[in-house]
Amino acid sequence: MTLRSTISAKPQVWATALAIAVAVALLAYVFGRGGYVVTVMGFAVIYGVFVTGLNLFMGYAGQASFGQNAFAALGGYGTAVLCADYGLEPIVALVLSATLSAVIALIVGYPTLRLRGHYLAMATFALGLITYELSIEQSGLTRGFMGFSGIPPLGLGRFQLLSERAQLAVFILIMLLGVWVARRLRGSRFGRALLAIGESEPAANALGIQVFRYKLVAFVIAAVYASVAGSMFAHFVGYISPEVFGLSMVTLSFTMLYVGGIGTLWGPIAGAVLVSFLPQLLRGFRDMQDIIYCLALIVILIFVPKGLASLWSLAVRRSDVPAER
Amino acid sequence: MTLLSVSNLTKSFGGIVANDSVSFDLNEGDIYAVIGPNGAGKTTLFNLISGVLRPTSGSVQYAGRDITGLAQADIAALGVVRTYQLVQLFRQRTVEENVQIGFHLATRGGVGAALFRPGWVRRQERMVREKSRELLRLVGLESQAGLVADKLPYGQQRLLKIARAMAAGPKLLMLDEPAAGLDTQETSVLGDVIQRINDQGITIVLIEHDMNLVMRMATRITVLDFGKKIAEGTPVEVKVNPAVLAAYLGEAELE
Ligand SMILES: Nc1ncnc2c1ncn2[C@@H]1O[C@H](COP(=O)(O)OP(=O)(O)O)[C@@H](O)[C@H]1O
Numbered sequence A: 001m002t003l004r005s006t007i008s009a010k011p012q013v014w015a016t017a018l019a020i021a022v023a024v025a026l027l028a029y030v031f032g033r034g035g036y037v038v039t040v041m042g043f044a045v046i047y048g049v050f051v052t053g054l055n056l057f058m059g060y061a062g063q064a065s066f067g068q069n070a071f072a073a074l075g076g077y078g079t080a081v082l083c084a085d086y087g088l089e090p091i092v093a094l095v096l097s098a099t100l101s102a103v104i105a106l107i108v109g110y111p112t113l114r115l116r117g118h119y120l121a122m123a124t125f126a127l128g129l130i131t132y133e134l135s136i137e138q139s140g141l142t143r144g145f146m147g148f149s150g151i152p153p154l155g156l157g158r159f160q161l162l163s164e165r166a167q168l169a170v171f172i173l174i175m176l177l178g179v180w181v182a183r184r185l186r187g188s189r190f191g192r193a194l195l196a197i198g199e200s201e202p203a204a205n206a207l208g209i210q211v212f213r214y215k216l217v218a219f220v221i222a223a224v225y226a227s228v229a230g231s232m233f234a235h236f237v238g239y240i241s242p243e244v245f246g247l248s249m250v251t252l253s254f255t256m257l258y259v260g261g262i263g264t265l266w267g268p269i270a271g272a273v274l275v276s277f278l279p280q281l282l283r284g285f286r287d288m289q290d291i292i293y294c295l296a297l298i299v300i301l302i303f304v305p306k307g308l309a310s311l312w313s314l315a316v317r318r319s320d321v322p323a324e325r
Numbered sequence B: 001m002t003l004l005s006v007s008n009l010t011k012s013f014g015g016i017v018a019n020d021s022v023s024f025d026l027n028e029g030d031i032y033a034v035i036g037p038n039g040a041g042k043t044t045l046f047n048l049i050s051g052v053l054r055p056t057s058g059s060v061q062y063a064g065r066d067i068t069g070l071a072q073a074d075i076a077a078l079g080v081v082r083t084y085q086l087v088q089l090f091r092q093r094t095v096e097e098n099v100q101i102g103f104h105l106a107t108r109g110g111v112g113a114a115l116f117r118p119g120w121v122r123r124q125e126r127m128v129r130e131k132s133r134e135l136l137r138l139v140g141l142e143s144q145a146g147l148v149a150d151k152l153p154y155g156q157q158r159l160l161k162i163a164r165a166m167a168a169g170p171k172l173l174m175l176d177e178p179a180a181g182l183d184t185q186e187t188s189v190l191g192d193v194i195q196r197i198n199d200q201g202i203t204i205v206l207i208e209h210d211m212n213l214v215m216r217m218a219t220r221i222t223v224l225d226f227g228k229k230i231a232e233g234t235p236v237e238v239k240v241n242p243a244v245l246a247a248y249l250g251e252a253e254l255e
């Protein structure tokens, strides 16, 4: 277009190139090194899927869900039961569990999403607790608090992804698909409606956006992401228990969202990776590790309050492009 | 040609009669002003016309059809679009995005359309982008398109609200106190924008306290006081109407 926009496109290109370089270097290190680093990266990617979905509901539509772990549990147990007990194909089990999660999200969301603010937070929180209880009580199905082991790795037909490296590679593809979907949604009429709701429900309503309906759809989509993440977890570790999908999942995912940059496309992924690797980086501190971990998070939130993704927009600030990565 | 016809419109809230048998007609192409002291019932009148409130009695005819008591969204879909005194911009979104969100009612498509982007969706998105730019040009904000709306000065935020309302494709645009809180310079820019919109053939109803603006722009004026219409006419007629002068005594001065 104009000379000015050609010049100002430069920092954007550089920032994107830098971000890609960091990602490639990290992956090269992870796949080269192998061992526990691959395991940590696997968890990071699983959480990346989880928070990308949650971000649609919390970051874009501006709603709070403290019960997203319920849908991860549904995905995890769905995959465990269907694959280990019924011998279904992993992809079939994943799709069936995600469908069930979507239906339950619809049923649970219908009455609760009319609630506002902390009522919604409490209702979703209760959902997480109830699922947790159920996964202990329904021990015929879930093996109770002892957990469910012997879940096969991800695979297709007779072909199984036996190494963690191979699983990680497929997980990264799944995550990229998840980000691609989020990106398509973001840049559409649907996504704009979510953003509008996130900022001002009365204004969105006045422009003809059916606020409740859009919230419900966002909640269902987030539930599908959570469910898929749960299924991935079950395959990756081969073992799940009620604890795995407990409250810590909620706090961890919130940390990732805010550290990475809520409401941005890649921020949640960056947050998932950083928050997953941070404890490993701090292992040298031994007893002090937990304290330093918390301090590190606080320092990040003080100096980059809008999350890691805001570093990217900082680099391109002068170029007049909307800050959206 | 009559575009909007309000007959004996009445609305009571408990004991308060906010609109008391108000009637007037406005023609296509008008810039029609509704004035009156605070609490006279102007915003209530807008709420009744646009379907936010149901009238206690009376009727609203728009383009030859009875729209009394229709839902807000249905009335908006017919081309009656309003800005609200209290409804905010999307402050953290860019200027351009604010306008794009305004196209919601004028476009269609949900999750499936977003994911698979068939041809009609791509064409629609292109249309949204182009028309957003056009509307920003119309209100003089095209060079601020990428700016976060919050960063705009107050007067330009008001213009952005109007551009956002225009995105819904109004035939009748209702503006509730668009100049409130603006300085003379900003008000004059606003007046030009309203004139440009009107030049495109869009009929305008305007609630306004700024008498300079009203007298300069309005083709006709209705004056409300305590829910009743006390006068109607051209600016020149209204200015010298004794009932109007009495109602405004101690209020704003009529120019
Ligand atoms: N939703 C409502 N409920 C109760 N009273 C209302 C409501 N809306 C307006 N009123 C009353 O109706 C009268 C007219 O208000 P309004 O239409 O806002 O006046 P204006 O816009 O001319 O200043 C006021 O006395 C106001 O208190």
Ligand SMILES: [Mg+2]
Pocket (backbone or CB within 6 Å): B042, B043, B044, B085
């Ligand atoms: Mg008012």
